[in-house]
Amino acid sequence: MSRLAEFRHLEQELARQTAQLEEMKNDEGLKREVEFETKLRDLLAEYNFSLKNIIAAIDPQSLNRGAPQPQPKRTRRPRQVKVYKNPHSGETVETKGGNHSILKQWKAEHGADEVETWLQ
Structure with a gap:
């Protein structure tokens, strides 16, 4: 593909993504989600909490899912006399x-x- 054709292709892709972005900016559902996230982060900062604290309070098991489980300690069998x-x-x-x-x-x-x- 020539450099000019590649440039035009990228230009069209950029125009398509810009239109998609503008469409999302006007979406009321997205606006509510952004507003909720902003208020939540402000509230967390006010009380010195993080998202991990909230997740741990709501679902304590979720923190253990990603962490590797400790392996049981292997013991050698005793040697025979x-x-x-x-x-x-x-x-x-x-x-x-x-x-x-x-x-x-x-x-x-x-x-x-x-x-x-x-x-x-």
Whole structure:
């Protein structure tokens, strides 16, 4: 589309929107709505309220609709107690994890695969 054709198209669109705007300015319903909004905002300013205060008073649930709901806190399931029994010494170790000092010694001495076979 040439620049002149684009200009004329935009000019026609502007004329159409201007006519629509003038038509709306003469609409009595719109005039009443504008007057109501002006009076409401003046009243809110006089009493130091905001639209959120009014909405909360009329419909308290509406404020919670847009806000994300807090996720329930997830908890880890408790670790199971593992019991290892050393067949060489007869000593037992109860642990919930692999960070037990005696268990580490056994794994260093006998190998991790062999110590895992001692699990009761």
